[in-house]
Amino acid sequence: MSLPNDDNMSAHSQLSSHFFEDLLDSIIVDVASECHRVARLGLDRNFEEEEEELRLSAQARARVADSSNNGETNSKYVVDIFGQTHPAVANEIFECMNCGRSIVAGRFAPHLEKCMGKGRKARLKVTRSATAAQNRYTRGSPGSSYSSYSNSTGMNRLSNGASSGVAGEEYSNGSFEEL
């Protein structure tokens, strides 16, 4: 009695694996065709910027690494009330929560601009459906779900770089209230 069962089991597992591979292959083809479409239609706004950003990040990191002693003699010789000096480029390196890259804090604000969208260029980031893309094209309606950066079209800099991902309304004087 056990033998037919065993045969059944292994035939079943074989069939299951085969079927799973089929599903996986279909999904792989989907992903490939999606990437192909995005590349050919030029929808990926980050495409050319990646290398530029990597270069700038590496630059920032280099500056942090070797100028930490020369912070005093560089352009910004600022001593705060505790007698501390601050390096020209902020030290810490951490991960962007949007795209997952490691960014030096001093480069975080410009990075977020590109990553999340300050204006036309980054705003046209690729999305799955055309309707979602159209939502992004309409500017600055505070009630929309993109309100966290939709009002920053007039500003070129995020005020403290810490406004990412927080759902709140940004007023034009730069202050920021959480609902």
Add this chain to the structure above:
Amino acid sequence: MRNSVNRPPTPDAVEDQEKEPTLQEIINIKMIESGEKEKLMELLRERLVECGWKDEMKALCRAYIKKKGTNNVTVDDLVHVITPKGRASIPDSIKTELLLRIRAFLASAAL
């Protein structure tokens, strides 16, 4: 005396080609008909997005496209680029989950 009367019977070429559907095919049909295949596909897609697999594959694609140049890449190329890594980097938990569901279906379909 007409030749047509003694004509040899036409060979059973047509019948020979229609083999019995394999077990594989039967299962496939059952899966599609019951809607289970669609559900499994959606489940797998969701899991793969959650665990970042899809993003990894997209990154691979972008890197390849950058190397080759946007206009020289075909979907076929990309499929061949992704498939080995894609198959290998599936997390075990996802694979197990899907396999269990498939097997449950096989059992319930009394095959």
